[in-house]
Amino acid sequence: MIELVRNVRLWFAPQEIRGEGKTPDYRFSLANERTFLAWLRTALALIGGGFAVDQFLPDLRWAWRAGLALALLAAGVLCALRAVNHWVRCERAMRRGEDLPVSRFPAVLSIVVAIVAVAMVVVVLAGWAG
Amino acid sequence: MTTGAREERDPGLQPERTRLAWRRTTLSSTVVAVLASKAALHDRNSAAGIVACAFCCVLWLAFLGLAHRRIRTLAAAGPAGPAALAPRQATATALCAVALAVCAVALVF
Numbered sequence: 001m002i003e004l005v006r007n008v009r010l011w012f013a014p015q016e017i018r019g020e021g022k023t024p025d026y027r028f029s030l031a032n033e034r035t036f037l038a039w040l041r042t043a044l045a046l047i048g049g050g051f052a053v054d055q056f057l058p059d060l061r062w063a064w065r066a067g068l069a070l071a072l073l074a075a076g077v078l079c080a081l082r083a084v085n086h087w088v089r090c091e092r093a094m095r096r097g098e099d100l101p102v103s104r105f106p107a108v109l110s111i112v113v114a115i116v117a118v119a120m121v122v123v124v125l126a127g128w129a130g
Numbered sequence: 131m132t133t134g135a136r137e138e139r140d141p142g143l144q145p146e147r148t149r150l151a152w153r154r155t156t157l158s159s160t161v162v163a164v165l166a167s168k169a170a171l172h173d174r175n176s177a178a179g180i181v182a183c184a185f186c187c188v189l190w191l192a193f194l195g196l197a198h199r200r201i202r203t204l205a206a207a208g209p210a211g212p213a214a215l216a217p218r219q220a221t222a223t224a225l226c227a228v229a230l231a232v233c234a235v236a237l238v239f
Binding site for chain 1: 145212230231239
């Protein structure tokens with residue numbers, strides 16, 4: 001928890017991260033930046049999916065529609081915040097010459113996406129049947 | 131002369147690839163902004179819908195501005211390579227995405 005607070009402070013403080021270690025090869029920093037952007041696109045896609053569920057499944061019962069949309073939107077928010085956090089952690093690890101941080105977030109996210117997808121298939125099929 | 135120019139150029143085209151990654155991200159944010167505007171203006175032509183739509187457009191413009199600044203930094207970089215992304219810029223970009231999601235939650239309810 002304290003580690004997380006310290007990381008959040010780093011999100012807004014460029015000088016603090018520059019103070020640590022030495023600047024890595026710019027190509028590594030750019031690769032880290034591209035990874036961050038890829039995660040941000042994933043977050044945007046999840047948020048867009050939330051909008052799409054809300055709009056393109058109008059026959060669904062409200063509770064289901066809102067629930068699916070909220071699950072996608074929450075996943076998108078988590079993904080965006082985690083993208084910054086992971087980027088900061090990687091940047092710091094590169095400056096200090098440590099190993100890059102590992103994370104179980106990708107596995108959790110894929111499981112959540114799979115569950116939402118299965119739920120959507122079930123809900124749409126049940127909607128057709130009933 | 132030619133060899134010198136070739137040495138200056140990063141064979142991995144890292145700045146160019148990063149620039150294109152920013153472009154792709156702005157494209158994604160455009161799709162989300164269009165979906166948001168459609169959602170805001172579709173079912174209710176109320177004041178709240180228009181405010182939400184305007185808010186999404188502002189967020190989209192902020193996103194474009196951030197990406198544009200970064201792309202200019204990347205394009206202007208010399209042979210030593212561009213400066214790393216500032217944490218504040220990264221945070222601002224991610225917060226734009228979060229704000230879009232908050233806007234979406236407000237529209238669902």
